[in-house]
Amino acid sequence: MDLHIHSTYSDGDAIIDEITRRARERGMKIIGIADHSTDHPRGLNEKKAKRRRVEIMNAQERYGIRILDAVECGILEDGKIILPEHEFDLVIASVHTHLPVREVYRRIKMCILKNDVDIIGHMHAGMFSFNSNIPELDMEIIDFAIENGVAIEVNSYHSSPPESFLKLCSSKKLLYSFGSDAHDLSMVGDIDFSIRMAKIYLKKGRNIVDEMHNTYR
Numbered sequence: 001m002d003l004h005i006h007s008t009y010s011d012g013d014a015i016i017d018e019i020t021r022r023a024r025e026r027g028m029k030i031i032g033i034a035d036h037s038t039d040h041p042r043g044l045n046e047k048k049a050k051r052r053r054v055e056i057m058n059a060q061e062r063y064g065i066r067i068l069d070a071v072e073c074g075i076l077e078d079g080k081i082i083l084p085e086h087e088f089d090l091v092i093a094s095v096h097t098h099l100p101v102r103e104v105y106r107r108i109k110m111c112i113l114k115n116d117v118d119i120i121g122h123m124h125a126g127m128f129s130f131n132s133n134i135p136e137l138d139m140e141i142i143d144f145a146i147e148n149g150v151a152i153e154v155n156s157y158h159s160s161p162p163e164s165f166l167k168l169c170s171s172k173k174l175l176y177s178f179g180s181d182a183h184d185l186s187m188v189g190d191i192d193f194s195i196r197m198a199k200i201y202l203k204k205g206r207n208i209v210d211e212m213h214n215t216y217r
């Protein structure tokens with residue numbers, strides 16, 4: 001499964017039909033087309049989300065794999081996210097701005113608290129140097145995510161979160177998700193890092209796809 005793929009509906013290069021074909025070739029049974037939300041200049045609005053839904057349904061039928069109608073929102077000031085009026089299957093929220101370390105943690109916490117999000121995307125990536133993460137605050141986010149039923153994404157493109165973070169997860173019943181963050185066809189289903197990290201550190205955790213199993217059977 002690869003729940004983090006961008007299409008031409010935001011800043012990706014590939015169309016949904018070819019993404020789905022490629023995902024099936026790579027053995028994926030479930031994918032998420034997670035285009036950027038309205039906070040991104042090329043992101044989804046209500047009209048685009050509606051059109052995209054039709055393409056998702058068509059591709060799903062053509063290739064016989066489950067496609068989630070997903071979105072990736074930026075986490076803005078005070079943990080806010082912006083979503084178009086649309087019924088998404090999956091909401092990923094990620095920090096996309098360079099910020100002081102503590103502000104990143106604060107925004108993520110507020111975001112989990114204030115919004116109905118499913119996944120926190122690429123923690124630590126591009127936000128601050130991997131060495132500057134703060135273990136106590138990492139731990140707080142982990143516990144907070146578990147308490148609120150929010151998954152942490154293991155993102156293969158960004159190699160995120162760093163192993164120091166994942167190590168803290170080993171004894172926890174963390175909900176997690178896999179994503180390639182593909183912006184072109186060659187990256188679709190590229191989740192080797194995610195699988196490797198989950199095998200080492202997330203044995204006690206639970207994959208969000210299993211959690212959704214009943215809903216998406």
Ligand SMILES: [Zn+2]
Nearest residue numbers: 072094121122
């Ligand atoms: Zn992102």
Ligand SMILES: [Zn+2]
Nearest residue numbers: 004006072181
């Ligand atoms: Zn992304």
